[in-house]
Amino acid sequence: MSSQYPRVAVLGSFTSGLGLPELNRFSDLNTLLQAPAFDVLLLDMSGSSAGQALRRLRKSTVYRFSLIYCCRDLDAWCEALGDGAPPSEMKEIAPLWRLWKARFSLFNRSGTADRFESRVLSWLWLRSSAEVHALRAPEVPQHYRYPLLEVLAEDEKVNTFAWLKLMTEQKWLEEGVLVDRIRLCADCGSGRLNYVDVCPECHTLDIARQPSLHCFTCGHVGAQETFLKDGMLLCPNCLNRLRHIGSDYDRPLENYRCRSCQAFFVDAEVEARCLDCGSAHAPDKLRIREIRHFRLSEAGRLRCRQGFSNEDAGLNQFGRLNLLAGKDFYELLSWQLQLVRRYRQPSFSLIGLRFVNLTETLVRLGEHSGHAFVDSLVDRLQEAVRETDRCTRSTEEFFWLMLPHTDADGLLVVKQRLSQVAELFSSPEVSEISLRIVSFTAPEDLLEQETGELLLARLASEMA
Structure with missing residues (x-):
């Protein structure tokens, strides 16, 4: 065929x-x-x-x-x-x-099919709008499981919840729809919990609801039987006769007596008992876990497109530049901002490039033609990037370039070189792509309390 x-x-x-x-x-x-x-x-x-x-x-x-x-x-x-x-x-x-x-x-x-992480990310990338689905499963202690992770794990022992948290922290995956919120045993992590009412004094389970009375004269509250004496209602504490309910006494809505320690109390204490390990916890001491679907993030799609060439997904194509992972770039940028904020030097500049419609164009061109075009784009960008500059990509369309020891005059020279990249978009196949540029120079454009991540978000909104 x-x-x-x-x-x-x-x-x-x-x-x-x-x-x-x-x-x-x-x-x-x-x-x-x-x-x-x-x-x-x-x-x-x-x-x-x-x-x-x-x-x-x-x-x-x-x-x-x-x-x-x-x-x-x-x-x-x-x-x-x-x-x-x-x-x-x-x-x-x-x-x-x-x-x-x-x-x-x-x-x-x-050649990375032997790695669990690569298998999962690739499975998601190979199909549009795919997600790691959470499946309700009463037979497992946590009540939920992730079938895709289980079948792709093969013989590996993977803690799916911990792995998903790690992938989210590394920005390869992002949270999807919130499916449920469960509470787990603080000792063994099981979700098989039984919530019981216990005595607040001795914490025994053997408690019973008991009719009680409340004396308005002295405020005493006790079992109804203790107020009965010779066929009359007498407060056992102040010995006043209780004639009229509402003026002399009333009945509390609920009262309990412990059959073990004989304590009398209005509200029982709630205790969560684990059916797997037997531990007992106060409800506010349980571990809370949100159950969500997960999907591939922008950084994850970029990593898949680059073919998992190395641990940082940065050697292929755009990785030929001095590309940093998003978190590392944010931290480096925040450190530069702190230096300038404190010492007012050395100056540095930041350039943001947005290649509008790049993602759609690459899909339309196909993988092979798309990669050829990205290669030519990287070659042109390399002409403007110096060895000491650092770069990152927050999405497939956004490219950030940090220029140490570069003031406003030096920034203008680099921007002029970068503007020539737009010449690549003159052919009909990629004519829908357009280039938008935004820039920042410290300390002139510095704002108080602005971190590297907030700065990038502000500049990105200017290119929207």
Whole structure:
């Protein structure tokens, strides 16, 4: 078959009305796995069956990253591991597969499929709008699991919640929809908790609600039985006779007595007891965890586009410049601001470049033509970047250049050189790209209390 069209197979009972006799059809998953690998799979079965099949397929190195569509109802496993429902027209699969193939070839060249982190980021990058879905699972102690991370982990022992937090801190992933907020045992981390009312004095569970009275004369509150004497109501504390409810006494809404220590109290104390390790905690001492879906961040997409060439994703293309990770650049910029704020020297400048419509143009050009264009763009930028300058990219469109020991006059020279980059956008294929430039010089443009990250955000808004 032509490389322009994928080899498609259908797994299932063939009752979905697809009506495509030219497709390869399999009724058994084992038979499919024994056959030569297909480019795209269609699961024509119920949601629960499709979810089970997806778990096996994603664990297979052959179909780990492949496009797999579920033709019928989607259960939670289908949403977490599949590519959704197939397009309404089967001919629409071909362009989706070609885009997937171009991206997969870039990832495959990097030789990092053996790393868990790279597998997850690449899986997300290979498909538009993909997310790491959280799945409610009462059978696990934390009540939620992330199926994609489990199947891509292979034999590695991965703490999924800790790994997601680390990836978010490193800016490769970003938080998506908030699914739930759960409370966990402070000792073992289990979410299997039982909330019970206990005695505030001895913390026993054996408490009971008991009718009580409140004497208005002395304020004494006690069990109703202690006020009964010779058929009358007498306060056991001040011995006054209680005749009229509302003027002499009243009944508290709720009162409890502990059957162990005989303590009498109005409100019981709530205690969270872990059903796994047996520890007891006050509710405000439990660990709170937000359960979210996660998606690829701008920095993560950039790292995937650059092919995971090194740990910092910075050697390929734009990495040929003195490119720093976003956090490192923010810290360096903040340090420069502190020096100038305190000593008023040395001067330094900052230039922001925004390549408007760059992302859309690269998608339209395709991976290979897009990379060729980015290479020429980097070559032109290298002519303006000095060895002592430092750069970063906050998104695929925003490029930042920090120029140490550069005053306003030196900044003007660099801006003139950078403006020549716009000459690359004269050809029809990339004519939609435009260049916007913003600049900053310290100490002249310095604002009080402004950190490096806030400064970049302010300048970025000027290029919006």
